[in-house]
Amino acid sequence: QQQVKQSPQSLIVQKGGISIINCAYENTAFDYFPWYQQFPGKGPALLIAIRPDVSEKKEGRFTISFNKSAKQFSLHIMDSQPGDSATYFCAASIVSNQFYFGTGTSLTVIP
Amino acid sequence: EAQVTQNPRYLITVTGKKLTVTCSQNMNHEYMSWYRQDPGLGLRQIYYSMNVEVTDKGDVPEGYKVSRKEKRNFPLILESPSPNQTSLYFCASASLKWDRGYQPQHFGDGTRLSIL
Numbered sequence: 001q002q003q004v005k006q007s008p009q010s011l012i013v014q015k016g017g018i019s020i021i022n023c024a025y026e027n028t029a030f031d032y033f034p035w036y037q038q039f040p041g042k043g044p045a046l047l048i049a050i051r052p053d054v055s056e057k058k059e060g061r062f063t064i065s066f067n068k069s070a071k072q073f074s075l076h077i078m079d080s081q082p083g084d085s086a087t088y089f090c091a092a093s094i095v096s097n098q099f100y101f102g103t104g105t106s107l108t109v110i111p
Numbered sequence: 112e113a114q115v116t117q118n119p120r121y122l123i124t125v126t127g128k129k130l131t132v133t134c135s136q137n138m139n140h141e142y143m144s145w146y147r148q149d150p151g152l153g154l155r156q157i158y159y160s161m162n163v164e165v166t167d168k169g170d171v172p173e174g175y176k177v178s179r180k181e182k183r184n185f186p187l188i189l190e191s192p193s194p195n196q197t198s199l200y201f202c203a204s205a206s207l208k209w210d211r212g213y214q215p216q217h218f219g220d221g222t223r224l225s226i227l
Contacts, residue, residue, distance in 0.1 A: 003170075006153070034215075043115075043201050043218025044154070089153055097161065098169060099144070099216075101154040 003027060004092050006102025013109050019077040021105045023090035026071060030092040035064065035075050036101075038087045047088070048075070080109045113138050115219035117202050123225045124192060132187045132222050134202030141207040143185035144169070144216065145177065147198040154201065160185055161207065192226045199223050 005024045013019045023033075031052060036044035050057045050064045050073065057064045063076040077084055090102040115136045124130055136143065144159035146169075156169030160179040174196055176188040185204075189196060200223075203216040 041220065043203070043220050044216075045218065046215040049215075091154075097142075097159060097167070099146075099154075099156050100170065101146075101156075103151060103153040 002103065003100035004090060004102045006090050006105060008105060009103070010106040011108070013080045013107065015080065015082060015109055015111050017080050017109075019080045019084070019107055019109070020074055021088055021090070021107075022072065022074045023092075023102050024070075024072045025092050025100075027092070027094075028071070029094050030100075031095060032093045033064070033066065033073050034091050034093075035062075036089045036091065038089065038104075044089060077107075080107075082109045082111050085109050113217065115202055115204050115217050117200075117219040117222045119222060120220070121223050123227065125227050126193055127191050130189050130192060130224075132189075132200060132202075132224070134185045134187065134219060135183050136185075136202075136204040136217070137183065138204060138206070138217065139182065140204035140217070141182070142205040142216075143179065144203045144205075145175070145185070145187045146201045146203065147171065147196075148201060148221075149198050157187070157200075189224075192224075194226050197224060197226045 034049035035047045037047045038044040048062050061078045066073045088105045093099045118133045141162045145157040146154040148154045155171045158177040160166045202219045205216045
């Protein structure tokens with residue numbers, strides 16, 4: 001079964017808007033939660049990551065919010081730009097060895 | 112340039128014909144991993160390796176083999192490919208010297224396999 005559940009499957013946002021992608025997990029042994037960005041024809045690239053001992057991490061326009069009690073985490077993209085149009089994957093791992101990815105969200109930012 | 116190189120990038124083959132997808136990294140990374148990407152399923156980890164001669168199963172190892180005889184190479188072997196192994200495959204590497212909680216994996220650009 002899917003260890004990490006991701007939603008929505010696709011997302012359309014106007015330029016300048018906020019894009020929000022949500023993920024949920026069950027295994028409380030997960031200790032590392034990265035987000036990857038993938039452009040067509042390319043491999044995923046790490047965007048931002050968080051450990052469960054913090055509730056939020058911000059890097060530029062990208063923020064991860066982490067709710068340990070609810071076993072949920074989300075990616076917020078502020079001031080979304082057309083160049084952000086890509087597929088985003090959340091993931092979770094145990095001791096950064098074995099990784100479980102969400103099913104992906106296709107983001108389209110309309111100019 | 113730091114990179115993960117996969118070959119071939121595209122391959123069409125037939126059921127049962129053994130094939131190998133090579134993966135090489137030039138970053139002296141200890142950790143290497145293989146994933147398959149399928150529509151609606153995301154990326155699923157096949158095998159990973161923490162160092163030379165050390166390999167472990169990921170989430171979907173059935174039908175695949177790997178070896179890690181050299182630090183830079185981590186080939187994926189399909190000894191008897193079947194149509195359900197048609198997929199987009201990615202190799203990744205990472206340094207274990209990084210802060211253990213933040214291990215950016217560097218991915219190759221993928222290998223698209225079609226097995227008829």
